[in-house]
Amino acid sequence: MSTAERIAHSKITKKFRTSSGQLLFARGSGGEVWDVNGAAYVDFVMGYGPVVLGHAVPEFDETVKEYLANGVMMPGYSTFHQEYLDRLLDQRPGDRGAFFKTASEAVTAAFRLAAMETGRLGVIRSGYVGWHDSQIANSLKWHEPLHSPLRGKLRYTDAMRGVGPDEPALNWVDLRIESLKALVDEHRDVLGCFVFDAYLASFTTPEVLREAVELCRSAGLLTVFDETKTGGRISPLGYAQDNAIPADLIVIGKALGNGMPISVLVGNTELLTHAENARLSGTFSKEMVTAYAALATRDILERPIGDSADGWAELGRIGTRIAEVMTYAAKDAGVADAVWAQPVLGGGMFELVYADDVLGDKERRSALLEAFAGAGILLLEGHPSFVSLAHRDLDWDKFSDQVAGAFRSWTNGSGR
Structure with a gap:
């Protein structure tokens, strides 16, 4: 029995997989996580929402470490x-x-x-x-x-x-x-x-x-x-x-x-x-x-970040930009008639939106999620995805290419 097989989990954690199988994660930094095989993923799962600053953020870690003396x-x-x-x-x-x-x-x-x-x-x-x-x-x-x-x-x-x-x-x-x-x-x-x-x-x-x-x-x-x-x-x-x-x-x-x-x-x-x-x-x-x-x-x-009045406003800006990039990439990949992205409640979250002919097809939607994981992006399907402040440092051109690649893989596979 492998270590992963010892973990009792619900079906939601099985979503995070590629064609090679279920992912088991080893570490995270900023807006990314790495699996046990060393593959990196842009992380929009963020532990299903609790991670809001990013993984292993030095300032956060050092502050908590200082508090621990109490x-x-x-x-x-x-x-x-x-x-x-x-x-x-x-x-x-x-x-x-x-x-x-x-x-x-x-x-x-x-x-x-x-x-x-x-x-x-x-x-x-x-x-x-x-x-x-x-x-x-x-x-x-x-x-x-x-x-x-x-x-x-x-x-x-x-x-x-x-x-x-x-x-x-x-x-x-x-x-x-x-x-x-x-x-x-x-x-x-x-x-x-x-x-x-x-x-x-x-x-x-x-x-x-x-x-x-x-x-x-x-x-x-x-x-x-x-x-x-x-x-x-x-x-x-x-x-x-x-x-x-x-x-x-x-x-x-x-x-x-x-x-x-x-x-x-x-x-x-x-x-x-x-x-x-x-x-x-x-x-x-x-x-x-x-x-x-x-x-x-x-x-x-609470502090201003870039042009944003505080971190909450910056999270909204980041999530809105992510949704825009994903929607543009869907157009570039020729799937904009089937799926796109939109910010949720100001942008601290975003979600995939499906045309009616895809909305009720769970198999096609699951195939898209796997295509994203295969392209190095983890997000949630049938649930809002989450952003962190660390995602402000995304390489936006690379990210756009990854998203477009995921959509093309979905198109060329069984998803469409």
């Missing part, structure tokens, strides 16, 4: 946790934060707070909000476009606890207020929480989302914006804060610590006072390495 865990929370929340929540002076390792934990904590606040266990969710049972049971392919034939298939229907008539996990699929109202009216007596994946804001408008939050709040539901992909990446706090959407709780994760596992549940003091009774903590919620990483990441992102 220790890695105290009996309780530290001044470093407090400093980070003071900086994170400077635009929300009445709010508090609870620390977790993953956003799935933070969303579960939000569900528990909602149950304590409302006395009801049911949830309405829209988007991918975590892998715990009630977050994913009877879920859809949320990253697919609204009109994709792949979007509506129910998944994760077995072995999910805590989901049933008295605590349903319901899907708001089409992002129409009328359908949300129908869900609320039908299940009002058992619903305690509405949770929205902020990535899906790219499918609708702030006005619709403000109306959705107001509708749910008026029905007595606690409202949660899951900014796991967006908070700390498109802006310091994410989409809800930027667009004045009055959610009761916000979950922020992934990009906060440049790869270190940290997530924060944010809400007003009154709600967060339930945290002690709700047991919203674990042994490693108070470890300090992630707080150091979050402070070091914030130090870098």
Whole structure:
């Protein structure tokens, strides 16, 4: 048995492969990673979003190393946790934060707070909000476009606890207020929480989302914006804060610590006072390495970079340029009628966009992903891809040639 075969993993990690087989990675630097055979890849997976500065960034590494002289865990929370929340929540002076390792934990904590606040266990969710049972049971392919034939298939229907008539996990699929109202009216007596994946804001408008939050709040539901992909990446706090959407709780994760596992549940003091009774903590919620990483990441992102006011604006510029280069390369390769790229929510993320005849063909889409890996580019398919500040140093001409080569390989193979 090889080392790789010992690793239990889900099918999503099997996406990263070439014609030679699944990739096993050895190291990363800046915006690139290398596999065990020494092949280099431009990395737009970025650990699925947590890496926001780049791999092995010297300034980040040195800052964290200096912090480590203070220790890695105290009996309780530290001044470093407090400093980070003071900086994170400077635009929300009445709010508090609870620390977790993953956003799935933070969303579960939000569900528990909602149950304590409302006395009801049911949830309405829209988007991918975590892998715990009630977050994913009877879920859809949320990253697919609204009109994709792949979007509506129910998944994760077995072995999910805590989901049933008295605590349903319901899907708001089409992002129409009328359908949300129908869900609320039908299940009002058992619903305690509405949770929205902020990535899906790219499918609708702030006005619709403000109306959705107001509708749910008026029905007595606690409202949660899951900014796991967006908070700390498109802006310091994410989409809800930027667009004045009055959610009761916000979950922020992934990009906060440049790869270190940290997530924060944010809400007003009154709600967060339930945290002690709700047991919203674990042994490693108070470890300090992630707080150091979050402070070091914030130090870098707060500064002007080039012509951009700060790192968040620069990430948007980089992602927008990447999408433009990929779209131009698709034209150069003669596939622009089938696939192109677009920035997501300002450019901290980008995604492939397919013509309708490709959209429902999973085999062709998977072949394109493999063609990109074969050309030395790792990105996500059926999911937004992520950029880092290190990608500002891309060799843009070389990158354009790689993208065009991937598209041509796809055209000449079975993809088209």
